[in-house]
Amino acid sequence: MAAKDDFGRAGEQRAVEHLTAHGYAILDRNWRCSQGEIDIVAHRDGTLCFVEVKTRRSERFGHPFEAIDERKRRRLWRLAFAWVQEHPEQARRRDVRIEAVGLIGADAATARLEHLEDLR
Amino acid sequence: MSTARTWAVALTGVDGHMVEVEADLSNQTPDFKIIGLPDKSLGEAVQRVHNACANAGFEVPRRRLTVNLSPASLPKHGSGFDLSIALATLAAGGSLPVRAIRSTVHIGELGLDGRLRPVAGVLPAVYAAARAGFERVIVPHANGAEAALVPGIDVRTAASLAEVAAAHGAEIAVDDVEPVLGPQAESRTGETLDLSDVIGQDEAVDALIVAAAGGHHLMMSGPPGAGKTMLARRLPGILPPLDDEQALEVAAIRSLSGEPVTRLDTLPPFEAPHHSASSAALVGGGSRVARPGAIVRAHRGVLFLDETPEFQRVALDALRQPLESGRIEVSRAGFSASFPARFQLILAMNPCPCGNYGVRGAECTCPPMAIRRYAGRLSGPLRDRIDIDLQVARVAASRATSGARSEVTSAMARERVIVARRTAAERWSGAPWQLNGEAPGARLRQGAMRLPPPVRAPLDRALERGQLTLRAYDRVLRLAWTMADLGGLSIPGGDELGRALFLKKGLLA
Numbered sequence: 001m002a003a004k005d006d007f008g009r010a011g012e013q014r015a016v017e018h019l020t021a022h023g024y025a026i027l028d029r030n031w032r033c034s035q036g037e038i039d040i041v042a043h044r045d046g047t048l049c050f051v052e053v054k055t056r057r058s059e060r061f062g063h064p065f066e067a068i069d070e071r072k073r074r075r076l077w078r079l080a081f082a083w084v085q086e087h088p089e090q091a092r093r094r095d096v097r098i099e100a101v102g103l104i105g106a107d108a109a110t111a112r113l114e115h116l117e118d119l120r
Numbered sequence: 121m122s123t124a125r126t127w128a129v130a131l132t133g134v135d136g137h138m139v140e141v142e143a144d145l146s147n148q149t150p151d152f153k154i155i156g157l158p159d160k161s162l163g164e165a166v167q168r169v170h171n172a173c174a175n176a177g178f179e180v181p182r183r184r185l186t187v188n189l190s191p192a193s194l195p196k197h198g199s200g201f202d203l204s205i206a207l208a209t210l211a212a213g214g215s216l217p218v219r220a221i222r223s224t225v226h227i228g229e230l231g232l233d234g235r236l237r238p239v240a241g242v243l244p245a246v247y248a249a250a251r252a253g254f255e256r257v258i259v260p261h262a263n264g265a266e267a268a269l270v271p272g273i274d275v276r277t278a279a280s281l282a283e284v285a286a287a288h289g290a291e292i293a294v295d296d297v298e299p300v301l302g303p304q305a306e307s308r309t310g311e312t313l314d315l316s317d318v319i320g321q322d323e324a325v326d327a328l329i330v331a332a333a334g335g336h337h338l339m340m341s342g343p344p345g346a347g348k349t350m351l352a353r354r355l356p357g358i359l360p361p362l363d364d365e366q367a368l369e370v371a372a373i374r375s376l377s378g379e380p381v382t383r384l385d386t387l388p389p390f391e392a393p394h395h396s397a398s399s400a401a402l403v404g405g406g407s408r409v410a411r412p413g414a415i416v417r418a419h420r421g422v423l424f425l426d427e428t429p430e431f432q433r434v435a436l437d438a439l440r441q442p443l444e445s446g447r448i449e450v451s452r453a454g455f456s457a458s459f460p461a462r463f464q465l466i467l468a469m470n471p472c473p474c475g476n477y478g479v480r481g482a483e484c485t486c487p488p489m490a491i492r493r494y495a496g497r498l499s500g501p502l503r504d505r506i507d508i509d510l511q512v513a514r515v516a517a518s519r520a521t522s523g524a525r526s527e528v529t530s531a532m533a534r535e536r537v538i539v540a541r542r543t544a545a546e547r548w549s550g551a552p553w554q555l556n557g558e559a560p561g562a563r564l565r566q567g568a569m570r571l572p573p574p575v576r577a578p579l580d581r582a583l584e585r586g587q588l589t590l591r592a593y594d595r596v597l598r599l600a601w602t603m604a605d606l607g608g609l610s611i612p613g614g615d616e617l618g619r620a621l622f623l624k625k626g627l628l629a
Contacts, residue, residue, distance in 0.1 A: 063182040068149040100149065116147050 010108035011055030012039055015101040018113055024049065027090060033082050036075060041083060047095045050080040055103040055111070064102035065116065073098065073119055124211030126221040127254065128189075128204040129245035130196045133410055133450070133457030134372050136248025138225075140190045141201065143208035148184035154205065156189030159197040159409075168199070168230045169206045176234035176282040177292055181213035195455050197409050199229035200239040203258070206230060206281055210290070220288035225249040228260040231300065234281045238262035238302040243375035246270045247368065258284055261299035265382040266375060269368065303380050313354050315530040320519035324351055325526065327510045327623055329533050332358045333540035334602030335555035337443070337465040337505055339428075342512030343482070344475045348468040351512070352424045353390065355466060358533040359422070360541060361386035366420045369460060373412050373419055389421030391463075395430035399438040403448055410450045410457035415442055418463040428467040429497035436502055439465065443505045467498075467506065479514065507557055507595045508623045540605035556602045561594025564601065571597075575614050579621065588624075596620045 016026055019042050027048075028041035040051040052072075054064035068076075076098050084091040098119040105111025123144045129136045139156075152166045173180045187205050189196055204226040211218045227245055229237040242263040249257050250273035257275055259267045264277035278284045279299035286294045318325055324340070328351055331338040340348045362370060367384040375381045393402060393414040404413035415423060415438070423439075425431060442448045442461035450457045472491040476482040486494075545554045553559055563569055573580075579596055582588045588596070599620035600612035607616065 063150060065149045065182055073149065116149065119148055 007057070007108065008055055011103045011111070012053045014103060014108045014111065014113065015051065015053045016040060018101065018115065019051065028083070031083055033079070033086070035082055036079055038079050038083060043094070047097055048084070048091060049097055049099050050076060050083070051099045051101055052076055053101045053103070055108060057106050059104060064104060065100060065114070068100055068119070076119075122212050122214070124208045124218045124221065126204045126208050126211070127225045127249070128201045128227060129225065129248050130194055131241050131244060131376070132455060133459045134244045134369075134376060134412075135458070136245045137194060138248065138252045139194070139196065139201070141204040141208045142188045142190060143205070143212040144186045144188070145181050145212040146184045146186070150182045151184040153185070154187045154189065156192040157195045158189065159195070161199050162196055162201055165199065165202050165205050168202055168232065169209060171232040172202070172230040172234040172281050173206055173210060175232065176280065176285070178210055178215050178285070179213070180209070185209055185212070198239065198241075200227050200241070200245070202230040203228040203236065203281070203284065207284065207288070210285060216285055216288050216290045223254065223256070225254050225257040226284070227257065227263070230281060235297055235300050236260035236278055236280055236284075237300045240378040241376045242266050243269060243368075243381055244372040246273060246275065247372060249273060262302035266380075269371060269381070269384055313357055313530075315354050315358060315528055315533050316526045318347060318350060318354065318526055320515040321347055321351065321512065322526070324510060324512050325528055327508055328355060329358065329536060330599065330602055330606065330623065331355070331464070331508055332533070332537045333606050334507070334544070334598060335464060335557035336507035336599065336602065337557070338508045338510060339467040339469070339506045340510045340512050341469050341471055343479045343514055344470060346512040346514050348512055349426055352392075352422070352466045352468060354530065355422050355464070356388045356390045357530040358537055359388045360534065360538045362388060362420055370420050373416055373459070376412055377417065389418055390424065391418035391421065392424040392426060395425070395427045397435060398432065399435040402435050403438050404450045404459060405452075407452060410452070410455070410459075412459055415439065415448055415461045415463065416459040419460050421463060422466060423463045424466045424468070426468045428469045429494050433497060433499065437499055440501055440505075465505070504591055507599055510623065536606055540602065543605040544602070556598045556605070559598060561591070561597070564594060564597040571612065571617075575612065575617060578614070579617055582621065592624060596624045599623055
């Protein structure tokens with residue numbers, strides 16, 4: 001596996017720890033379907049949260065959140081509803097929202113973490 | 121999450137409207153949008169502001185920025201909003217105290233390096249801000265002299281974004297940058313045009329003084345080389361100098377045309393558009409931005425149309441609305457702008473296409489139809505607005521080479537014009553007009569202004585014989601009153617009326 005994938009996976013692990021510490025219950029990780037992959041599916045206070053994690057070593061090529069553009073957001077919404085369709089029991093009577101976690105730093109364990117709730 | 125506001129000015133024509141620039145930072149993926157009817161150059165402010173902030177040493181917030189220009193229904197154009205957008209953005213992001221920029225107006229374009237660049241139309245914008253009651257405005261360094269012409273507002277200048285931000289309390293190092301300079305002002309007084317240069321045209325000089333004193337529109341017709349252009353160019357020099365408010369209006373129009381303005385010019389403007397000018401060039405145009413045309417630039421001054429019959433007929437008829445109302449309306453798909461256009465019209469034409477018709481010792485080669493068609497290019501309604509119809513003849517060789525100078529200088533003529541205008545203004549005190557040329561005919565024919573019958577007799581006779589229309593009758597009366605003002609008389613006599621009749625129609629009383 002390439003180094004960048006390891007780096008990304010370490011970032012996702014850090015994001016999971018962050019979410020768990022903030023009261024999220026993790027339901028699914030790296031869920032795949034024909035349309036793509038969802039990094040983290042979590043649950044808090046009656047809301048299903050679909051979290052996209054972006055990790056970058058530095059801001060030299062832009063902030064991680066800048067990679068989540070209009071197109072990417074639309075794709076995340078499509079994936080979220082695909083997951084809801086596959087898991088009707090878990091999704092019943094729950095709101096859905098998209099979140100993003102950005103990590104900047106050479107080491108995922110110490111990187112600066114930013115968390116955006118409820119992307120539109 | 122957090123919002124910040126500051127102020128800028130949108131211009132439609134020469135009227136400035138205050139625009140509140142709001143920036144909102146919300147916790148979303150990074151985005152930067154400007155809403156509130158921006159045009160293309162204003163929409164591109166996103167890039168300029170982004171790079172200018174970064175290069176000035178600021179951290180641009182990596183969240184969704186929405187900048188709203190309110191009132192949102194007013195179309196806005198140009199790059200003058202850059203500075204206010206940048207400051208509102210930085211304040212929303214926490215780099216600046218939000219309260220510091222609340223009540224200041226910011227005007228200026230940003231370069232990618234963070235320096236402030238001058239913009240057109242600063243004078244009317246600052247004027248609008250002062251009238252709206254704002255106490256402080258910040259403009260680019262190169263526009264400082266222009267903005268300082270407006271009284272009653274504290275004008276600060278800055279060379280860069282960092283300098284403005286530091287003045288508002290941002291913690292940022294201000295580098296000494298070289299301010300961006302605007303176009304250099306060219307001096308208008310290259311040569312002095314004096315009335316005493318005109319030799320052997322005493323009659324025409326007199327008519328010019330009458331035109332200046334009464335604000336009468338003038339048509340000169342004569343062969344090429346008779347000195348029509350020479351005479352017209354000397355009219356601004358004998359008009360009374362502009363007062364501060366008028367000079368400010370003129371300067372605001374110059375500023376809108378992108379000309380550098382550093383001081384108030386009291387010499388009335390002189391505009392002489394070429395006869396190939398389209399109506400858009402005369403009136404003003406542009407698809408998104410209304411640029412003032414020649415008519416507007418001649419506001420408070422003289423509009424000279426040389427070779428009048430060669431102008432397109434539509435272009436000439438575009439003059440009718442401003443002649444009537446003193447304003448001109450420029451309407452385009454997305455907006456309409458109103459400009460002031462109160463000018464004195466001077467028309468010049470040859471008697472026929474070859475120019476020799478009716479000239480002694482020269483032969484006209486034009487067929488009669490061509491002469492009629494030539495004269496017919498001026499529409500009746502336009503002709504109706506002309507008070508003085510002056511025939512200018514070529515100067516005899518003996519007088520032209522005698523070396524004698526005319527004894528009437530511009531300074532003397534201007535003195536007479538100012539005195540005559542003062543007399544007229546006293547007579548019309550309380551009326552909406554100040555000049556004889558603007559007085560309605562009914563006021564001159566009826567009531568206290570009515571002339572005694574013996575004085576009126578030759579005029580009445582001309583009317584009865586059908587040599588004068590009633591409208592022309594009014595024009596003769598106006599001219600007669602101006603002549604009386606110039607001659608220091610309280611009421612025109614037979615002599616004044618006779619001369620007025622001659623100037624209007626070439627008729628002898």
